[in-house]
Amino acid sequence: MxxxxxxxxxxxxxxxxxxxxxxxxxxxxxxxxxxxxxxxxxxxxxxxTREALFEALLCTNLDALTQRADELETSNSPDEALISWFQEWLVFAQSYRGVVVMMAAAHTNPDSALYASCAAVHSASARLLLRAQAEGTARADMNGDDLFALMTALGWAIDQPSFTSRADHLFRIITSTILTNPSSRAPRK
The missing domain is CATH 1.10.10 (Arc Repressor Mutant, subunit A)
Structure with missing residues (x-):
């Protein structure tokens, strides 16, 4: 160039x-x-395209998130790693209104400019979930798709003005459904 x-x-x-x-x-x-x-x-x-612009805008953030998942996998207990990463993803989602809807649509569309970045986020969350499940600290009846759906649902909800102020509370509710012993493990915000 x-x-x-x-x-x-x-x-x-x-x-x-x-x-x-x-x-x-x-x-x-x-x-x-x-x-x-x-x-x-x-x-x-x-x-x-708009997606190409968003891919360029979000690439650095999403790459940092997937790298952070790698770091958390080796430095934290499985449940803490999962919840910390979910929390960091939520901070990212709050920084760009509407991005979660775009990511949810792109993660299953290989033709989307956002596909690779979304697939990396999906894969990172699935790996962290599997690790916590192997330790018995996360529900065994969910998979990476379920976790990604919960993440995008929360991201969508906090995009709505009526739910923005309840982001921390909603985060704790969702993490309590993921962890097998949430009261002792979920970080307080």
Whole structure:
């Protein structure tokens, strides 16, 4: 990539991050281009679809989350690792309104620009769940798909203004359904 194109790319991403933080996933591509002071064609040359833009925006966050899962697997007890990772994922989900809905749709669509990142998050959560199940600290009757569904359900709920203030409480309720002895294991927020 040429130096000026790389500079445009980085600038567009920085502006897009601000616009998406303000307006969520329905932020206008035209607004992003206008605020980045580039033409819409320039924006679309770098990011031909909204999903491609989100993939670029979220890639760093999602890669950090999957790397964090690897770290937690080796440094924490299985139940603490699972709940800590879930909590970190929730913080991520709260940073971009509407991203959870997009991730839920993308995780089973190999044609989506977000597919690989979502699949990595799904895989990381499934690994942490399996580890906790092997220790007997997580329900044996759930799998990675169930956990991902609970994560996306909570992410969707806290995106709704009426539930935002209850995020911590809802997190504790969901983790109590995952762990076999939640009162002694779930971290308090």
């Amino acid at each position: 040429r130096a000026d194109a790389k500079k445009n790319y980085s600038h567009i991403l920085a502006v897009a991050r601000d616009v998406v933080t303000e307006h969520g996933i329905n932020a206008s591509m035209r607004d992003i281009a206008r605020r980045a002071e580039v033409g819409l064609a320039t924006l679309l040359r770098h990011f031909p």
